[in-house]
Amino acid sequence: MSERREILQHLCDDLEARLARYRAHQRRSLDKDSREQAGEVQNDEVVEALDQEAREELAQARHALARLEAGEGEVCERCGETIDPRRLAALPYTTRCLHCADT
Ligand SMILES: [Zn+2]
Numbered sequence: 082m083s084e085r086r087e088i089l090q091h092l093c094d095d096l097e098a099r100l101a102r103y104r105a106h107q108r109r110s111l112d113k114d115s116r117e118q119a120g121e122v123q124n125d126e127v128v129e130a131l132d133q134e135a136r137e138e139l140a141q142a143r144h145a146l147a148r149l150e151a152g153e154g155e156v157c158e159r160c161g162e163t164i165d166p167r168r169l170a171a172l173p174y175t176t177r178c179l180h181c182a183d184t
Pocket residue numbers: 157158159160161162177178179180181182
C-alpha cells in the first residue's frame with residue numbers, strides 16, 4: 082500500500098499549502114481598514130471556515146499516515162477489523178471502517 086502513503090503525503094503537502102494561503106489572506110484582512118464592508122467580512126468568514134476544515138483534514142491525514150507507517154493503515158482504529166480496500170481507495174485518510182465511521 083505504498084501508493085496510499087504517497088497519496089496521503091501529497092494530501093498533507095496540499096493541505097499545508099492551502100493553510101499557508103489562508104493565513105496570508107487573514108494577514109491581509111487584518112491590515113485593512115474597510116472590514117465593515119459586508120462582502121469582505123463574508124469572505125473572511127468563508128476563509129475562516131475553509132481554514133478550519135483544512136486544519137481538521139490535515140490532522141486526519143497525518144493521523145492516517147502515522148497509522149500507515151505503524152503498519153496499522155488498513156485496520157479500523159475503533160473495532161480492529163480490516164477496512165475495505167475500496168473504502169481506502171476512495172477515502173485515503175480514513176482510519177475507520179464503514180460501520181464505525183458513522184458512530
Ligand atoms: Zn470499525
